[in-house]
Amino acid sequence: xxxxxxxxxxxxxxxxxxxxxxxxxxxxxxxxxxxxxxxxxxxxxxxxxxxxxxxxxxxxxxxxxxxxxxxxxxxxxxxxxxxxxxxxxxxxxxxxxxxxxxxxxxxxxxxxxxxxxxxxxxxxxxxxxxxxxxxxxxxxxxxxxxxxxxxxxxxxxxxxxxxxxxxxxxxxxxxxxxxxxxxxxxxxxxxxxxxxxxxxxxxxxxxxxxxxxxxxxxxxxxxxxxxxxxxxxxx
Amino acid sequence: xxxxxxxxxxxxxxxxxxxxxxxxxxxxxxxxxxxxxxxxxxxxxxxxxxxxxxxxxxxxxxxxxxxxxxxxxxxxxxxxxxxxxxxxxxxxxxxxxxxxxxxxxxxxxxxxxxxxxxxxxxxxxxxxxxxxxxxxxxxxxxxxxxxxxxxxxxxxxxxxxxxxxxxxxxxxxxxxxxxxxxxxxxxxxxxxxxxxxxxxxxxxxxxxxxxxxxxxxxxxxxxxxxxxxxxxxxxxxxxxxxxxxxxxxxxxxxxxxxxxxxxxxxxxxxxxxxxxxxxxxxxx
Numbered sequence: 001x002x003x004x005x006x007x008x009x010x011x012x013x014x015x016x017x018x019x020x021x022x023x024x025x026x027x028x029x030x031x032x033x034x035x036x037x038x039x040x041x042x043x044x045x046x047x048x049x050x051x052x053x054x055x056x057x058x059x060x061x062x063x064x065x066x067x068x069x070x071x072x073x074x075x076x077x078x079x080x081x082x083x084x085x086x087x088x089x090x091x092x093x094x095x096x097x098x099x100x101x102x103x104x105x106x107x108x109x110x111x112x113x114x115x116x117x118x119x120x121x122x123x124x125x126x127x128x129x130x131x132x133x134x135x136x137x138x139x140x141x142x143x144x145x146x147x148x149x150x151x152x153x154x155x156x157x158x159x160x161x162x163x164x165x166x167x168x169x170x171x172x173x174x175x176x177x178x179x180x181x182x183x184x185x186x187x188x189x190x191x192x193x194x195x196x197x198x199x200x201x202x203x204x205x206x207x208x209x210x211x212x213x214x215x216x217x218x219x220x221x222x223x224x225x226x227x228x229x230x231x232x233x234x235x
Numbered sequence: 236x237x238x239x240x241x242x243x244x245x246x247x248x249x250x251x252x253x254x255x256x257x258x259x260x261x262x263x264x265x266x267x268x269x270x271x272x273x274x275x276x277x278x279x280x281x282x283x284x285x286x287x288x289x290x291x292x293x294x295x296x297x298x299x300x301x302x303x304x305x306x307x308x309x310x311x312x313x314x315x316x317x318x319x320x321x322x323x324x325x326x327x328x329x330x331x332x333x334x335x336x337x338x339x340x341x342x343x344x345x346x347x348x349x350x351x352x353x354x355x356x357x358x359x360x361x362x363x364x365x366x367x368x369x370x371x372x373x374x375x376x377x378x379x380x381x382x383x384x385x386x387x388x389x390x391x392x393x394x395x396x397x398x399x400x401x402x403x404x405x406x407x408x409x410x411x412x413x414x415x416x417x418x419x420x421x422x423x424x425x426x427x428x429x430x431x432x433x434x435x436x437x438x439x440x441x442x443x444x445x446x447x448x449x450x451x452x453x454x455x456x457x458x459x460x461x462x463x464x465x466x467x468x469x470x471x472x473x474x475x476x477x478x479x480x481x482x483x484x485x486x487x488x489x490x491x492x493x494x495x496x497x498x499x500x501x502x503x504x505x506x507x508x509x510x511x512x513x514x515x516x517x518x519x
Contacts, residue, residue, distance in 0.1 A: 034507035057518045059431075060431055060432070063432075063460055063463065064460075106286040115428075115431055115435050116431055116432055116434055116435070116460065117434050117435035117436045118400060118401050118434055118436055118437060118458070121397050122400055122402075122437075123400070124400075125400050126400070126403075127400055127401065127434075127460045130436075198250070209504050229422055
């Protein structure tokens with residue numbers, strides 16, 4: 001499903017049909033789903049279309065770069081221990097055309113539910129895309145078009161046990177990889193206090209055969225000062 | 236020719252050099268301003284950048300002026316005495332101007348508002364367009380330009396609608412007494428859950444807050460990002476009303492049952508209990 005598609009084509013996602021087909025001398029990009037029909041004229045005939053998983057912070061509109069994943073069951077981690085777990089994350093599906101510029105976004109849609117939340121206090125907190133996930137000890141099999149898998153390494157640098165209920169990630173630093181069956185990324189969480197942690201995203205596919213997706217923030221030439229998140233308002 | 240005395244010991248050469256220095260200073264100030272704007276455009280907030288550019292620009296011009304004063308023989312000590320006296324006179328004559336300037340400085344330090352914020356100051360609501368030394372300009376929601384002296388901004392009550400990351404808004408939804416309020420609350424919650432920008436946390440409050448004269452009043456208090464709350468507020472109420480009605484829960488309206496002295500009800504359609512079940516009834 002993900003990757004380069006030569007026009008014309010018709011692809012069926014769960015609840016959405018994406019097509020590029022000639023009509024009256026034009027190429028028409030069309031996406032049909034529960035929310036209605038979106039149509040665009042493509043004037044670059046013969047250019048391939050790329051359909052790729054992208055950062056989950058663009059819909060309904062981009063208001064934040066942060067993603068908060070709440071665990072359905074808290075994790076207890078002992079002092080000075082590093083463990084790896086798998087959690088799910090939502091992603092959005094980007095449709096790109098490659099013309100003279102490498103890529104241009106035609107459309108972004110998602111099959112995952114969209115919800116936002118506040119991490120921290122109203123004055124100084126972070127508005128985040130919200131997602132609730134189970135915590136897996138092994139790589140799980142998920143709904144591949146709705147959710148991806150994060151390989152999350154958690155390191156407790158404190159002298160006490162800690163209870164971890166959530167992780168906040170900077171989606172602008174996401175390095176998303178995909179193959180035919182899954183969409184994945186890797187992240188690191190360093191517990192630095194009983195209520196604080198530092199998180200970052202890693203350049204690390206699960207296997208060498210996986211392809212790297214496009215980073216929307218770099219495509220938009222947004223200046224990213226950091227991909228870290230300092231979680232000071234609870235973990 | 237360049238040795239020609241213009242006044243005192245100031246020659247034509249000094250005058251030309253002074254003008255060149257002034258011109259160069261202005262050009263350097265402009266160049267540095269443009270450079271700072273270009274370098275920091277995407278890195279610091281617009282209002283901070285504006286202040287930084289103004290401070291740097293005026294500082295460069297100030298240095299240039301001091302150099303010129305020295306060159307053309309203006310004694311800065313003399314200026315200091317004269318300036319002190321003039322300052323007292325001007326200060327008395329322009330208390331409001333000085334007050335506005337000081338208020339402008341305090342606004343910069345305290346930062347209760349920044350360019351682009353949505354605020355209400357002295358009954359004026361709109362977007363902050365600019366914060367200058369003497370005044371703050373507001374573009375009202377209906378597109379008018381309002382200039383407010385900084386003293387007023389600083390001393391009157393100011394509401395900044397977007398100071399925090401999130402804010403709450405509320406609706407009062409009145410349903411009929413014959414409807415199931417628990418079910419209505421559940422339906423309203425499902426509408427809020429389906430809306431991405433109604434925040435998961437802080438959680439929305441939905442509860443029966445009043446048994447009114449004509450309706451069971453349900454308070455709905457969702458939280459939303461400050462950038463989205465108003466569009467959400469405009470959208471959600473009608474969504475709630477439609478969804479309630481699709482589930483056979485009606486929005487109540489004011490009504491009154493009229494009884495005659497002999498105990499009969501004027502309308503045969505109305506139940507003898509005197510409690511309106513459906514229909515418009517007699518509206519107040």
